[in-house]
Amino acid sequence: MKSTIREFFGLSIVVTLVCLAVAAWDGYARGGHTLSALGSALVIALLLGVLEVSLSFDNAVVNASVLRDMSSKWQQRFLTWGMLIAVFGMRFIFPIVIVALTSGMGLMETVREAFGNPETYAHHLEQAHVTISAFGGTFLMMVFLKYFMDPDKEEHWLTRLESRLSNIGKLDTIQSVLVGALLLFLVHSVVAPAEQLAALTAGFVGLLVYLAMDAVGNYFETDNLTAKAGAAGLSSFIYLEVLDASFSLDGVIGAFALTKDIMLIAAGLTIGAMFVRSLTLMMVKKGTLEAYRFLEHGAHYGIGALATIMLISMNRNVHIPEVVTGLIGAGFIGLAVWSSLRANRAEA
Numbered sequence: 001m002k003s004t005i006r007e008f009f010g011l012s013i014v015v016t017l018v019c020l021a022v023a024a025w026d027g028y029a030r031g032g033h034t035l036s037a038l039g040s041a042l043v044i045a046l047l048l049g050v051l052e053v054s055l056s057f058d059n060a061v062v063n064a065s066v067l068r069d070m071s072s073k074w075q076q077r078f079l080t081w082g083m084l085i086a087v088f089g090m091r092f093i094f095p096i097v098i099v100a101l102t103s104g105m106g107l108m109e110t111v112r113e114a115f116g117n118p119e120t121y122a123h124h125l126e127q128a129h130v131t132i133s134a135f136g137g138t139f140l141m142m143v144f145l146k147y148f149m150d151p152d153k154e155e156h157w158l159t160r161l162e163s164r165l166s167n168i169g170k171l172d173t174i175q176s177v178l179v180g181a182l183l184l185f186l187v188h189s190v191v192a193p194a195e196q197l198a199a200l201t202a203g204f205v206g207l208l209v210y211l212a213m214d215a216v217g218n219y220f221e222t223d224n225l226t227a228k229a230g231a232a233g234l235s236s237f238i239y240l241e242v243l244d245a246s247f248s249l250d251g252v253i254g255a256f257a258l259t260k261d262i263m264l265i266a267a268g269l270t271i272g273a274m275f276v277r278s279l280t281l282m283m284v285k286k287g288t289l290e291a292y293r294f295l296e297h298g299a300h301y302g303i304g305a306l307a308t309i310m311l312i313s314m315n316r317n318v319h320i321p322e323v324v325t326g327l328i329g330a331g332f333i334g335l336a337v338w339s340s341l342r343a344n345r346a347e348a
Contacts, residue, residue: 008282012274019267020045026263044259045268052251052272053279054326057333058306059247060276061299062143064283066236074233075284078240083277090245091269095125095252102128102198118260125253130191130314132253134199136246137310138183138206143243144304145175146214147296157297157339179207182311190315199314206246213239247306248273251322293343298336302329 005013020042027041028034067075100110103124114121147153148162149169156162168174183203191199216235248269255265282288289295305328309320 008285009275009278012271012278015274016049016271019049019271023264023267026261026267030261041261041264044261044264045271047258048255048265048268049271049275051255051322051326052248052269053275054330055251055306055322056244056247056272056276057279058299058302058329059244060279061283061289061295061333062243062303063240063276063280064289065296066240067280068284068289070233070236074237077233078237079277079281082237082241082244083274085241086244086248086273086277087270090241090248091252091273092266094245095249098128098132098249099124102131114262118262121262122256122260125256129253130195130199130316131202132249133310133314134183134187134203135206136249137307137314138179138203139210139242139246140303140307140310141179141182142175142207142210142214144300144307145178146210147300149175155293155297157294157336162297176207176211180204183207186311186314190312190318192316209242213242291344292337292340294336294340295333298332298334299329301332301336305329305332 023041023045024038027044028038030037067078070078096110096114097107099105099114099121100107103110105113105124110121110124113124145165148165151166151170153162153166153169156166183200187196187199187203213235251269251272252265255269259265306325309325309328312318313320
């Protein structure tokens with residue numbers, strides 16, 4: 001047990017301690033050098049870390065399913081370069097870029113606002129909520145439908161439902177048609193008229209990004225030439241980073257409900273991202289997906305639930321707390337593990 005913790009979670013624990021030290025220093029400095037401010041900062045950073053893990057646990061399962069088919073070189077790159085991109089790129093720089101694009105401000109002006117005027121930055125990020133939800137919800141809905149509407153899928157958890165979805169998948173590109181139609185319907189029924197064009201554009205960008213990643217992945221999947229192995233690894237790497245972005249953006253917005261301090265948000269989300277990566281690595285190395293046959297199914301149901309929540313929340317009058325979203329995903333994962341254990345016992 002100790003060796004497992006050291007092997008898979010050792011680096012995450014070290015990074016957590018560093019992030020908590022940064023959070024404590026930031027809270028102490030901003031809170032008038034009081035111990036209560038220091039303690040409050042530590043609690044907020046830990047809560048943000050737990051929230052990030054709960055929102056992204058199903059992401060870790062899907063990451064592991066892609067990562068296990070990658071070469072050891074690209075696995076290592078995902079766990080190093082990918083970690084830096086996930087922490088600094090997707091959870092810090094990417095939201096700043098979105099705010100800059102949607103608010104019309106310059107990039108450096110947005111950075112200064114994020115650190116110097118976090119209240120206004122949070123307001124601008126909230127203004128981009130519809131665009132973010134449209135992009136992330138569309139991309140994640142494609143991930144959900146592509147998994148279950150696979151005509152070659154043989155292992156089913158909820159047999160009746162999944163066998164029917166698998167049969168529907170025999171219709172070529174049906175997932176894209178369904179997601180495109182759903183996006184059009186929701187944009188014109190729940191989004192304010194002034195934001196419909198932005199939502200529709202962001203949603204179709206999410207759809208096109210998924211289709212491009214899927215097309216590149218299929219090309220290299222059917223071409224086993226060694227010379228193409230690096231390009232195949234790169235395509236999987238990019239897919240995982242886009243998937244991570246779709247998960248993290250909703251968490252970044254939710255983080256501002258707890259604090260407007262950009263340093264605390266960065267520290268807390270970094271803690272969560274590190275543990276998600278550790279869980280991914282452990283699932284790959286320990287063969288968790290093979291041992292728990294329905295774990296991928298549960299993770300994808302969680303992704304489908306998150307996609308639905310993001311698309312519905314394009315209506316600014318609808319707000320579903322991030323805690324609820326995380327609990328739904330955790331519930332699907334827990335049920336999948338329980339069903340896998342039952343199936344294993346029945347076979348034994």
